[in-house]
Amino acid sequence: MNGARAERGNDTGGSRSFLIGLGRGAAGAMLFGIPMLMTMELWQLGFYIERWRLFLLLVVNIPLLILLAHRIGFERTSTFGEACRDATIAYGLGIVISAAVLVMLGDIKPHMPLSEMLGKIAIQSVPASIGALLGRSQLGGQSGNDDREDDGEEDGQGGGAVPDEISTSYSRELFLMAVGALFLNLNVAPTEEIILIAYKMTPWHALVTIALSIAIMHGFVYAVAFKGTHEISEETPWWHAFFRFTLPGYMVAMLISLYVLWTFGRLDDTALTQMLMSAIVLSFPGAIGAAAARLIL
Amino acid sequence: MTTTANKRHTEVKEPHWIEWATGMVSALVVVATIAWVAYQAWTQEKMRPDFSIAITERRQTEGGYRVAFDIANKATATAAAVTVRGEILDGGNIVEDADVTFDYVPAESKSSGAILFSQDPGARELRIRAVGYIDP
Numbered sequence: 001m002n003g004a005r006a007e008r009g010n011d012t013g014g015s016r017s018f019l020i021g022l023g024r025g026a027a028g029a030m031l032f033g034i035p036m037l038m039t040m041e042l043w044q045l046g047f048y049i050e051r052w053r054l055f056l057l058l059v060v061n062i063p064l065l066i067l068l069a070h071r072i073g074f075e076r077t078s079t080f081g082e083a084c085r086d087a088t089i090a091y092g093l094g095i096v097i098s099a100a101v102l103v104m105l106g107d108i109k110p111h112m113p114l115s116e117m118l119g120k121i122a123i124q125s126v127p128a129s130i131g132a133l134l135g136r137s138q139l140g141g142q143s144g145n146d147d148r149e150d151d152g153e154e155d156g157q158g159g160g161a162v163p164d165e166i167s168t169s170y171s172r173e174l175f176l177m178a179v180g181a182l183f184l185n186l187n188v189a190p191t192e193e194i195i196l197i198a199y200k201m202t203p204w205h206a207l208v209t210i211a212l213s214i215a216i217m218h219g220f221v222y223a224v225a226f227k228g229t230h231e232i233s234e235e236t237p238w239w240h241a242f243f244r245f246t247l248p249g250y251m252v253a254m255l256i257s258l259y260v261l262w263t264f265g266r267l268d269d270t271a272l273t274q275m276l277m278s279a280i281v282l283s284f285p286g287a288i289g290a291a292a293a294r295l296i297l
Numbered sequence: 298m299t300t301t302a303n304k305r306h307t308e309v310k311e312p313h314w315i316e317w318a319t320g321m322v323s324a325l326v327v328v329a330t331i332a333w334v335a336y337q338a339w340t341q342e343k344m345r346p347d348f349s350i351a352i353t354e355r356r357q358t359e360g361g362y363r364v365a366f367d368i369a370n371k372a373t374a375t376a377a378a379v380t381v382r383g384e385i386l387d388g389g390n391i392v393e394d395a396d397v398t399f400d401y402v403p404a405e406s407k408s409s410g411a412i413l414f415s416q417d418p419g420a421r422e423l424r425i426r427a428v429g430y431i432d433p
Contacts, residue, residue, distance in 0.1 A: 200433055247324050248319045251323040251327065271404060
């Protein structure tokens with residue numbers, strides 16, 4: 001799959017690494033897609049979701065995959081064209097894997113109408129395609145020197161093309177948070193539990209949830225020392241990062257939550273307070289996803 | 298900006314103004330959200346679900362008659378498993394009745410559904426009412 005290198009290499013080596021890449025993508029699609037492929041509500045959404053909302057979700061996924069591929073696909077070496085190619089492969093893998101698993105689970109049968117089959121596969125292909133891209137980068141990194149990539153910090157120049165210092169632009173940081181939030185949201189938003197929780201909660205619960213979501217987001221990235229933890233330089237007060245990253249991150253998580261809830265038709269004919277409550281509930285996993293994305297990607 | 302050097306991320310010291318602007322907007326949105334929820338928490342009195350039903354469509358269908366309606370819940374409490382019963386009355390006697398159950402009728406929101414009768418109510422009285430619910 002590592003095109004630039006694959007083309008340069010000899011034919012057998014090239015096609016082999018391409019197949020390994022495909023395998024990793026498929027594994028990623030499985031790994032990240034299985035929770036959703038085995039969720040009943042998503043099967044049902046496959047046939048009752050409003051078609052233009054599904055269409056919008058499928059279209060929005062395209063630039064998202066391209067940007068994600070550009071960011072993580074081949075680490076920092078890829079061109080825009082390569083990112084597009086990667087995104088296309090990931091989307092394709094997502095669709096094929098979703099279809100295969102749904103058929104295996106007996107959720108798609110020959111007598112079903114075509115629109116139902118397509119709807120089910122289409123809605124699953126979004127998280128599965130994100131999973132395919134993540135699988136490629138997280139299950140081993142680059143195909144040539146993949147194993148050394150992880151443990152060797154001094155390996156920065158070793159890969160030949162990986163610069164040892166890159167700047168992540170602010171917009172990209174927000175984008176990564178959006179991807180993380182979207183991914184976790186797609187996992188939990190279709191379930192009935194989200195709205196049920198929102199109905200059970202009083203406004204007081206909601207206030208605690210907001211505070212906790214923001215605290216977890218900040219703690220994940222700055223306080224708890226995970227691998228890839230962001231550091232604030234000594235003389236910078238903590239609230240600088242809080243204002244510039246954590247709060248915008250929470251806002252991104254809220255917006256993504258609202259978008260996902262709307263896509264799944266959970267906001268229709270609902271009062272503002274109820275919308276807000278569901279969004280707050282969904283932003284809790286969203287915030288964790290957003291914070292995790294900053295660390296992992 | 299975040300600078301990634303040898304897999305460590307360090308926030309740069311002099312951020313672009315746009316970062317502060319985004320931060321300010323986000324802070325406003327978050328504070329507004331919290332304020333709204335807090336306002337609700339203070340002012341919201343404990344209410345019981347309160348339904349009103351409005352018929353939106355009456356139509357002959359194949360092998361039956363459909364009466365579509367909206368059910369609105371004006372209270373600040375959500376009701377679950379709301380059973381709505383439709384009855385055709387002829388001079389006080391129930392000629393036909395049919396039930397439908399809504400999973401949820403959220404607070405201050407409305408849901409819609411339909412009851413299917415086997416016959417056209419015609420000029421006879423048609424009564425649709427909620428007969429029960431559970432707290433979610």
